[in-house]
Amino acid sequence: MFFKPALAVAMAAACWAAGAHAQAIQAIATPDAPKAIGPYSQAIKAGNVIYVSGTLPIDPKTNVLDKDAPIEAQTTLILNNIKAVLAAEGLTLAHVVSTTVYMQDLNEFAKMNETYASFFTGVTPARATVQVARLPRDVKIEIGAIAVKP
Template sequence: MAKTIISTPDAPAAIGTYSQAIRVGDTVYLSGQIGFDPQTMILADDVETQIERVFANLKAVALAAGGSLADIVKLNVYLVDLNDFGKVNEAMARHFSAPFPARAAVGVAALPRGARVEADGVMVLGG
């Protein structure tokens, strides 16, 4: 099956050797997004703004792939401070509706560029 690279200027450009997303058939693999503003590539200081930007960035890539956040079936969230988990749940309640994606939340020692949260996912289109 052919791979299609997904890219949009509405989400931060890749800061390494990866694509924003790859589509294979009806499945789209969304790379991790941190809270960069896509225009300035600046990270907000507060975790709430970073969390909101993470979901906005994932949404932009999902749209570029022909889907939406509702098409995400698996979401992985990485947090430098697991005490921020409740804030992630609050943001997810604003950005997702039932049925919610399967999810993992993982505490990590550090994230790229000093980010406090990152999320990646798998999206299935067409059904």
């Protein structure tokens, strides 16, 4: 029998995932960020990992969404909302290891990117950015994040 590194990695990942699910999983909610608009949590804590749901540019104080606001304003509001969710667990954006950015129009990438960059100092998280056909409530952008609690 030959040693198959890919199989060993897959088995190790499966064992790790099984252990992570054995730990307590809890929902994170804060009134300082918009309430979920569907059957999902603002974030989930699994072990020391925080999974922040895709976040829309909704003002948590007024529950108002201005889908026609510039991409910079929508990006700012989203990242402030993500900060609020993380703060509920005593974390900051410095704990974010990965983000996924969904945009309606990648022609606005440079504007989004400039605003996004202003929120992260030091090591910036890994990121994927994709253009999508449509986003909930016809917003221009949605961002999800993964953070690790030390």
